[in-house]
Amino acid sequence: MKSPAASSSIEDYVKVIYSFTEWQDKPISSTQLAQRLGVANSSVSEMVRKLKDLGLVDHKPYSAVTLTEAGRGLALTVVRRHRLIETFLVEELGYAWDEVHDEAELLEHAVSETFVDRLAAKLGHPTRDPHGDPIPDADGALELPAARLLSELDEGHHGSITRISDDDPELLRYLSREGIDVDTHVEVGPRKPFSGALQVLVSTADGGAGHPAELGEQALHALWVADDTPHEGCTLA
Structure with a gap:
């Protein structure tokens, strides 16, 4: 080129x-x-x-x-x-x-x-x-890749993180602490009342046990999700 x-x-x-x-x-x-x-x-x-x-x-x-x-x-x-x-x-x-x-x-x-x-x-x-x-x-x-912002997805949507904006290093460090990386699987949960944080279930690409995380607007507009097949047993309570 x-x-x-x-x-x-x-x-x-x-x-x-x-x-x-x-x-x-x-x-x-x-x-x-x-x-x-x-x-x-x-x-x-x-x-x-x-x-x-x-x-x-x-x-x-x-x-x-x-x-x-x-x-x-x-x-x-x-x-x-x-x-x-x-x-x-x-x-x-x-x-x-x-x-x-x-x-x-x-x-x-x-x-x-x-x-x-x-x-x-x-x-x-x-x-x-x-x-x-x-x-x-x-x-x-x-x-x-065909992907949408996490902020645009409805409750119950399943997918894998395909892109994470690198504009803010502190946000990347936060996502690492929450176990969120490229190829991480997520299930969209409900919004928390008043605070507006979105609850998501986070699990590994191989379908390992999930854990909940709460993501604010900055994170939701930094994560792109591609559709995939839901992992068995990964549901938000």
């Missing part, structure tokens, strides 16, 4: 634009882009103009920012690097899943495509990273 020469700032911008829209159809605005990158709106406006001149984004005043075909290709190149590095840090260097995002942010701009291809081969060409995000192949192809 070839990409034009680009600065780390350009790579960061196209990656954020892509990542924002990967799991939803809503495009990103300049304000949201500024918030995610931690920069001023004026800086975003200037960079978006530059990206448009380079043919990487489409943008009209007061409208959303969208990637062109070239912009998407560059974004997928960066995403592939980032997610392979995260996978390597967890599988080979013993990092916890809440530690790898910032490390990968630093390393993704410093490695060559040859390094990335050999890293993929070393890891056995994984198709997803430690948080369940798909890893593009060398041609930029990837497949998103």
Whole structure:
């Protein structure tokens, strides 16, 4: 997957634009882009103009920012690097899943495509990273699993966690303490009165004994669930 020469700032911008829209159809605005990158709106406006001149984004005043075909290709190149590095840090260097995002942010701009291809081969060409995000192949192809946010599921729904947002390391640590990881099976229970926390039954991918957990809105909007066959004996009281 070839990409034009680009600065780390350009790579960061196209990656954020892509990542924002990967799991939803809503495009990103300049304000949201500024918030995610931690920069001023004026800086975003200037960079978006530059990206448009380079043919990487489409943008009209007061409208959303969208990637062109070239912009998407560059974004997928960066995403592939980032997610392979995260996978390597967890599988080979013993990092916890809440530690790898910032490390990968630093390393993704410093490695060559040859390094990335050999890293993929070393890891056995994984198709997803430690948080369940798909890893593009060398041609930029990837497949998103059919999944819905846990917040959208009705009581009694069964499924397996297929993706967990890595935006908040503290949330990842909390989910680890609750035994929630990619491929963990969950059964949706009722909302608790007044507090609004959702009760779920958590069990391992092989159908082991489940345990209850209570998840607030932040967690519910960070977990994607794919339908599967209910495990025998896993029911909320």
